[in-house]
Amino acid sequence: MPHAVPQGPGRLAYGGDYNPEQWPEETWQEDIALMREAGVTMVSVGIFSWAKLEPSPGRYEFGWLDRLLDLLHTAGIRADLATPTVVPPAWFYRAHPEALPVSREGVRLAFGSRGAICHSSPAYQEAAAGITRALAERYxxxxxxxxxxxxxxxxxxxxxxxxxxSAAHFRRWLAGRYGTLDALNAAWGTAFWGQAYGDWEEINPPRLTPTTCNPAQRLDFARFASDSALDNFRRERDLLHELSPGVPVTTNFMVSPTQCDTIDYWAWAREVDIVTNDHYLVAEDDRNHINLSMAADLSRSVGGGKPWLLLEHSTSGVNWQTRGIAKRPGEMARNSLAHVARGSEGAMFFQWRASRSGAEKFHSAMVPHAGTDSRIWREVVALGGHLGALEPVRGTRTVADAAIVWDWQSWWAQKLEWRPSEDLDTRERAEAVYAALFDRHLTVDFAHPEADLSRYPLVVVPALYLMTAEAGKNLRRYVEGGGTLVVCYFSGIVDEHDAVHPGPHPGALREVLGLTVEEFQPLRAGEQVTLEGPDGHRLTADVWAETVVARGAEPVWTYADGPAAGCPAITRHELGEGTAWYVSARLDTAGLDTVLAAAGLDADIAPREELPRDVEVVRREGEGGRYLFVINHTDADTEVTAGDGTELLTGTRVTAALPVPAGGVRVLHLDD
Structure with a gap:
């Protein structure tokens, strides 16, 4: 008679990657006792355990995992059980060296780290299915x-x-995508440089070539790589759904643009039962909490706004960045609860106990090398108590004020060679726009270019070089329906095949913006231009300018100098019930804030000037009530006008004003 299986974490998840195979079994009982002391509710197990679970082909040793899972269950701690397919054993590579990946330079990478996988390898796919099936049948x-x-x-x-x-697999993928060679040749523009293909066998991956490779081929290969790994995920997921019905299946994303740029998470998010994400601070960034919030908002957004789960972050420093900057007292809790504010159903870490050996032995952990008589451990225990107190927020959703349009495939395309300026940077503009909205105290959703945007009063397109015709129509519908749109330079330039849209730039956006771009005007390194606007108000830009011709749009700021002097620089176009703004230069922080403030007035978004800089105010709402998270990243105590309610972390009643200590977090359950 099978046991009743928990479906999901059940509570706000708190814990981390647990790798007991690195320790003698007598340590396990101590670990369980410490987990209970810290309020741990779930641990991730088995992630790197393939060699221990299957020490030779087809011979499984499950005894240790049986004992571990039974220990966890007895202690009331749930398991996020992994399929260990990220690191096949040494015996597998000895038998199948062809399953190791080959770099673009033609070098076959060696076994000895992790993730050394050719996702097209039939041998890998068969072995991964085998260990997954064995685990699912047993557990x-x-x-x-x-x-x-x-x-x-x-x-x-x-x-x-x-x-x-991979080359043969790529050809099959292309045949499925295009059907005929004529269609592929047209999509890739192979008439240029005489690259036309007359047989599928003539096509290879975009290996190193004497000069720049066909960009459409490079773009399709990036899509193919993401799809190939996704096929392997689906193969394992389907086995688990079959043999472990009702238990959710996920894989940990790394959606922050600073961490992973090879996966199309819009596509992947549709395939998991719950979105989970790993996030690590850019430790040396003075305001790294903004990147954290951006990653959390993006994680929530790829899952359609539903609650998600932070599956990894760090208690303190990490060893794989240039400098493993330690977190200051209280920073771990702020980081964790900022993720929860933005939709995470808990906070998990890598890892539970710091490793004595291996590449990540200087990565921080919940149980550090210093042991339990340490600041880190005391903060770990305190955070467990905080998450227990926040259990009522589980199942509620984060409320967004605005949206940023983001697309991984456009990012891939813009990063390819021979663009008009090597200083153009999709990620930089997205982060700049996000930071500007963060400083205006707006909570942000991210949206696919073809998604319904009608619920957002303000939508910003920071960088969307590649834009389908349908995406262009979607943005026009949004504006005509009453939305306020802000588009930054070098957007709407090419279609999904990296072919320039017919007619003047910005092809997919000409009508909604009411303008054309006659010529790009990249600036020299260090060069700046001045923009002059209403009442002589001046803005500064660098990197990029454009010769803009207004065709219905109203110039609001004009280039006062530089290669586009006298031309419109920032425009406003009324279309239907809404308004579209265009920013044709890379504005500095102050300039970007000025434009977003003006667009915010069009969007009827009231300024929130009473809130201090670097104090986050985020709402979660649902059947469980309304919750206000206030996260103070400053060194000064503050007070926020919040309304009446009960503060969950201290249990105190609040009337109107909510005091928040320096570096602290408060969560107010608002009265109905």
Whole structure:
């Protein structure tokens, strides 16, 4: 008779990657006792355990995992059980060296780290299915198993493989996508440089060429690589759904643009039962909490706004950045609760106990090398108590004020060679726009270019070089329906095949913006231009300018100098019931804030000037009530006008004004 299996974490998840195979079994009982002390509710197990679970082909050793899962269940701790397919054993590579990936330079990468996988390899696919099936048959109804965790961080550290097996798979993928060689030749523009293909066997991955390779081929290969790994995820997921029905299946994303740029998470998010994400601070960034919030908002957004789960972050420093900057007292809790504010159903870490050996032995952990008589451990215990107090927020949704349009495939395309300026940077503009909205105290959703945008009063397109015709129509519908749109330079330039849209730039956006771009005007390194606007108000820009011709749009700021002097620089176009703004230069922080403030007035978004800089105010709402998270990233105490309610972390009643200590977090359950 199978046990009743928990379906998901059940509570706000708190814990981390647990790798007990690195420790003698007598340590396990101590670990369980410490987990209970810290309020741990779930741990991720088995992620890197393939060699221990299957020490030779077809010979499984499950005894240790049986004992571990039983221990966890007895202690009331749930397991996020992994399929360990990110690191096949050494015996597998000895038998199948062809499953190791080949770089674009033609070098076959070696076994000895992690993620060294050719995702097109039939041998890898068969072996991965074998260990997944064995685990699911044994543990599919185990009462500790709350969630299945397939693989680990797909795309990190390598996704693309250029071997002959991948080449054959790429050709099959292309045939499925285009149907005929004529269609492929048209899409890739192979008439240029005489690259036309007359047989599918003539096509290879975009390996190194004497000069720049066909950009459409490069773009399709990036799509193929993401799709190939996704096929492997689906293969494991479907086995788990079959053999462990009702237990959610996920894989940990790395959606922050600073972490993984090879996976199309819009496509992947549709395939998981719950979105989970790993996030690590850019430690040396003075305001790294903004990147954290951006990653959290993006994680929530790819899942359609539903609650998600932070599956990894760090208690303190990490060893793989240039400098493993330690977190200051209280920073771990702020980081964790900022993710929860933005939709995470808990906070998990890498890892539970700091490793003594291996590449990540200087990565921080919940149980540090210093042991339990340490600041980190005391903060770990305190955070467990905080998450227990926040249980009422589970299932509620974060409320957004505005949206940013983001697309991984456009990012891939813009990063390819021979663009008009090597200083053009999709990620930089997205981060700049996000930071400007953050400083205006607006909570942001991210949206696919073809998604319904009608619920947002303000939508910003920071960088969308590649834009389908349908995306262009979608943005026009949004504006005509009453929305306020802000578009930054070098957007709407090419279609999904990296072919320039017919007619003047910005092809897919000409009508909604009411203008054309006659010529790009990249600036020299260090060069700046001045923009003059209403009442002589001046803005400064660098990197980029354009010769803009207004065709219905109203010039609001004009280039006062530089190569586009006298031309419109920032325009406003009324269309239907809404308004579209265009920013044709790379504005500095102050300039971007000025334009977003003006667009915010069109969007009827009231300024929130009473809130201090670097104090986050985020709402979660649902059947469980309304919750206000206030996160103070400053060194000064503050007070926020919030309304009446009960503060969950301290249990105190609040009337109107909510005091928040320096570096602290408060969560107000608002009265109905």
């Amino acid at each position: 599919g109804t185990h009462p500790a198993v709350a969630m299945w965790h397939v693989h680990n961080e797909y795309g990190v550290p390598v996704l693309e493989c250029y071997c002959d097996v």
